[in-house]
Amino acid sequence: MSKVNITDVILRDAHQSLIATRMRTEDMLPVCERLDRIGYWSLEVWGGATFDACIRYLKEDPWERLRKLRGALPRTQLQMLLRGQNLLGYRHYSDDVVRAFIERAADNGIDVFRIFDALNDIRNMETSISAVRAAEKHAQGAICYTTSPVHGIEQFVTQARQLEELGCNSIVVKDMAGLLTPMTTAELFGALTSTVSLPVHLHMHATAGVAEMCHLKAIENGCRHIDTAISAFSGGASHPPTESMVAALSDSQWETGLDLKALQEIGFYFREVRKKYHQFESEMTGLDTRVQVYQVPGGMISNLHTQLREQGSLNRIEEVLQEIPRVRKDLGYPPLVTPTSQIVGAQAVLNVLTGERYKTISNEVKLYLQGRYGRAPGKVNSMVRQQAIGNEDVIDIRPADLLDDEMDELREETNDITHSEEDVLTYAMFPDIGREFLTERNADILVPEPLEPIGNGQGSQPKPTEFNV
Amino acid sequence: MSKVNITDVILRDAHQSLIATRMRTEDMLPVCERLDRIGYWSLEVWGGATFDACIRYLKEDPWERLRKLRGALPRTQLQMLLRGQNLLGYRHYSDDVVRAFIERAADNGIDVFRIFDALNDIRNMETSISAVRAAEKHAQGAICYTTSPVHGIEQFVTQARQLEELGCNSIVVKDMAGLLTPMTTAELFGALTSTVSLPVHLHMHATAGVAEMCHLKAIENGCRHIDTAISAFSGGASHPPTESMVAALSDSQWETGLDLKALQEIGFYFREVRKKYHQFESEMTGLDTRVQVYQVPGGMISNLHTQLREQGSLNRIEEVLQEIPRVRKDLGYPPLVTPTSQIVGAQAVLNVLTGERYKTISNEVKLYLQGRYGRAPGKVNSMVRQQAIGNEDVIDIRPADLLDDEMDELREETNDITHSEEDVLTYAMFPDIGREFLTERNADILVPEPLEPIGNGQGSQPKPTEFNV
Ligand SMILES: [Co+2]
Ligand SMILES: [Co+2]
Numbered sequence: 012m013s014k015v016n017i018t019d020v021i022l023r024d025a026h027q028s029l030i031a032t033r034m035r036t037e038d039m040l041p042v043c044e045r046l047d048r049i050g051y052w053s054l055e056v057w058g059g060a061t062f063d064a065c066i067r068y069l070k071e072d073p074w075e076r077l078r079k080l081r082g083a084l085p086r087t088q089l090q091m092l093l094r095g096q097n098l099l100g101y102r103h104y105s106d107d108v109v110r111a112f113i114e115r116a117a118d119n120g121i122d123v124f125r126i127f128d129a130l131n132d133i134r135n136m137e138t139s140i141s142a143v144r145a146a147e148k149h150a151q152g153a154i155c156y157t158t159s160p161v162h163g164i165e166q167f168v169t170q171a172r173q174l175e176e177l178g179c180n181s182i183v184v185k186d187m188a189g190l191l192t193p194m195t196t197a198e199l200f201g202a203l204t205s206t207v208s209l210p211v212h213l214h215m216h217a218t219a220g221v222a223e224m225c226h227l228k229a230i231e232n233g234c235r236h237i238d239t240a241i242s243a244f245s246g247g248a249s250h251p252p253t254e255s256m257v258a259a260l261s262d263s264q265w266e267t268g269l270d271l272k273a274l275q276e277i278g279f280y281f282r283e284v285r286k287k288y289h290q291f292e293s294e295m296t297g298l299d300t301r302v303q304v305y306q307v308p309g310g311m312i313s314n315l316h317t318q319l320r321e322q323g324s325l326n327r328i329e330e331v332l333q334e335i336p337r338v339r340k341d342l343g344y345p346p347l348v349t350p351t352s353q354i355v356g357a358q359a360v361l362n363v364l365t366g367e368r369y370k371t372i373s374n375e376v377k378l379y380l381q382g383r384y385g386r387a388p389g390k391v392n393s394m395v396r397q398q399a400i401g402n403e404d405v406i407d408i409r410p411a412d413l414l415d416d417e418m419d420e421l422r423e424e425t426n427d428i429t430h431s432e433e434d435v436l437t438y439a440m441f442p443d444i445g446r447e448f449l450t451e452r453n454a455d456i457l458v459p460e461p462l463e464p465i466g467n468g469q470g471s472q473p474k475p476t477e478f479n480v
Numbered sequence: 481m482s483k484v485n486i487t488d489v490i491l492r493d494a495h496q497s498l499i500a501t502r503m504r505t506e507d508m509l510p511v512c513e514r515l516d517r518i519g520y521w522s523l524e525v526w527g528g529a530t531f532d533a534c535i536r537y538l539k540e541d542p543w544e545r546l547r548k549l550r551g552a553l554p555r556t557q558l559q560m561l562l563r564g565q566n567l568l569g570y571r572h573y574s575d576d577v578v579r580a581f582i583e584r585a586a587d588n589g590i591d592v593f594r595i596f597d598a599l600n601d602i603r604n605m606e607t608s609i610s611a612v613r614a615a616e617k618h619a620q621g622a623i624c625y626t627t628s629p630v631h632g633i634e635q636f637v638t639q640a641r642q643l644e645e646l647g648c649n650s651i652v653v654k655d656m657a658g659l660l661t662p663m664t665t666a667e668l669f670g671a672l673t674s675t676v677s678l679p680v681h682l683h684m685h686a687t688a689g690v691a692e693m694c695h696l697k698a699i700e701n702g703c704r705h706i707d708t709a710i711s712a713f714s715g716g717a718s719h720p721p722t723e724s725m726v727a728a729l730s731d732s733q734w735e736t737g738l739d740l741k742a743l744q745e746i747g748f749y750f751r752e753v754r755k756k757y758h759q760f761e762s763e764m765t766g767l768d769t770r771v772q773v774y775q776v777p778g779g780m781i782s783n784l785h786t787q788l789r790e791q792g793s794l795n796r797i798e799e800v801l802q803e804i805p806r807v808r809k810d811l812g813y814p815p816l817v818t819p820t821s822q823i824v825g826a827q828a829v830l831n832v833l834t835g836e837r838y839k840t841i842s843n844e845v846k847l848y849l850q851g852r853y854g855r856a857p858g859k860v861n862s863m864v865r866q867q868a869i870g871n872e873d874v875i876d877i878r879p880a881d882l883l884d885d886e887m888d889e890l891r892e893e894t895n896d897i898t899h900s901e902e903d904v905l906t907y908a909m910f911p912d913i914g915r916e917f918l919t920e921r922n923a924d925i926l927v928p929e930p931l932e933p934i935g936n937g938q939g940s941q942p943k944p945t946e947f948n949v
Pocket of ligand 1 (some may be wrong): 187
């Protein structure tokens, strides 16, 4: 089996990374027939940010989107990104919510569940993995890639073995920041593919402009599944271009077998689509090798940039960028991905702007230091913990073990506005905007945010936009 | 010697490929001190299109630009691209003009002369190579990369050996279209670096999004000199980003030793500069894998697109793209690069739009078939030749052997408007616009073309622009 398989992220991560997750279902459906004919291993179509953007800005029912895509893509596996015990939200859910969510997602059309935990704490992934297996779908266990004194080939290989033991069907190295280099990728995939018997996928953002090379080195070292984005939404904060990877491999032993001309036509389609969303283009989503210097995701640098500018403190950005690795160290080196990227970033800003480190400590950092997000990869700084939570208890069990079943209560809380189990789950994920969305939907008064007309001049001046990392 | 050396093309090929060669000297000089500190192997700063754009649009004396850059970059080798016996123009010059031009270019500041011939006819490169050696400068012999039944590893290796015998200091594989794939690059560089003892450089356009991977495979196979462009002017029709290649190699045995943070600052500078030239941005200079399908340079596809649209025949573009390989075959498979890209493209358009192949034949095709550009790589179609030139003579000597010395006559023709040997050569390269430029300069009435203000809305609607391939 030497063929390389492609997961195209055009319908999820690509527009999330480049136009603030704003692509509408109406721009996806017309090209689905063509996408379905390509022969992708899977299409990534769903995740936390797409769900959020659907109800918050686009006023689309995300479950409805999923069903429509399922109908329009009968031959292609549909894939989603799931934050383990956090599902698509920002807190830990009880196991019965996790099971209900996965059961409904599977039933509505998801074939492949990519499951990660921001701390690589596999206890936070166990319930989702077994729920996916129970639904007879593909469970993919993610390793969040990062660099630190407590992260290396050895740790990642151990995690891969554990995910294999938990019954995952495949593993993915998820490099959300684009930190990998070609040489590190070669070593990592050499080690992973020789120790686990599962396929190992690579999901890597192109932020630093090195992702194509990393893909190639991964493939040379046993990787047979890569994530790419159709060229019109590729590069920079997004992913390597599908067409380019297909062309690059075409005369090799790993050729994908995909039709380059058919992909090019899809590329032309999405090039037009992208124009429609010009107001969400950001200067900061292009190539940015600073991730390789600061080891901080590009999206996080963008968000800090925006935040500091709004506070009139843009001149402090260099200090904040240097504070981030220190906060990360104090917290035991969490990978920087939702929600840890927000937690670390916000605390680094506080540490710089208040003029004294940990003078003010965010609630999220306090919860983190109580173990409420799971186990930190390394040792946390005990002085900082003492200052943050004093002698409060620190848990060392799985955070969700403290939670009772929630579904019945969620159903009750929402029986005036929900018509289905899916509605209940929408509310569970995003209580405030979920309630608002369901209420407006029921009253038939949903109005999507307006789009600026193409070519009114705004397009030439990209504005800062918030990105989930 | 395992370090990889970088030639940055930011001051020549990068802006030529992305903003129609319009970057002005005033935007180069402020950053020269920083560029000079980087430690590049060379900076490419001069060539046919930059020379042309200087006198045609920017109303700058290209020699003056060169002297200013020489003064501002005292520690870095300056490099130029030279079309062999064509120098910077579109015809063959007599040997005394070639010698005079190279002597003046060297004296004004060029250290490295990259010399190519569109047909890979090394007879057209001999005089330039020996003139560069006579000036005690670095002569780099180029192999124009292309694919055809008469081009392969064997032919390129033979050419490399011939260039070595001619006294070149280095060889470059010049892939102007971005046709290489990673696997082909590996094979080609493996063969080249094991047969010639000279350093072999790689110059490859990023059009198809595979250039970074090709660079890496070249390096793994003995290449120690790559061409890159500072990120703000990288990618698409330009070259791989300097910062990304430096980051990619940083933890490898081939690390460049260049300071990534210093490069990033230069990148930010040029990001601002690029905005100033937004009117020259083209939709067609982004990623385009069609080069890998049609084997036609991206710039050539763009130019045909523009030309056919102006003639109201855009619906024929697919036919023209399919006619190009046929014309190329009839002409014995010339690589597509100035001037052969224009010759083949124009004839393909004629063949399609007139409704009959070779019903009308351009003068350039007639000259080509007379051998006036040199020796075709393969056999030309004798039926087409018969139709084009009947029983007229076909030369098989070096075209310049038919030319008498020209410098004295050029000096006489221009003694009313020239103040220096450099002025005479400006006129020699571009008689019409050269005369106009010199006349206006002498009268002190040069006016550069106007630039549209930034952010007036035009920027969001890139317009087609002419690109030299
Ligand atoms: Co991602
Ligand atoms: Co070039």
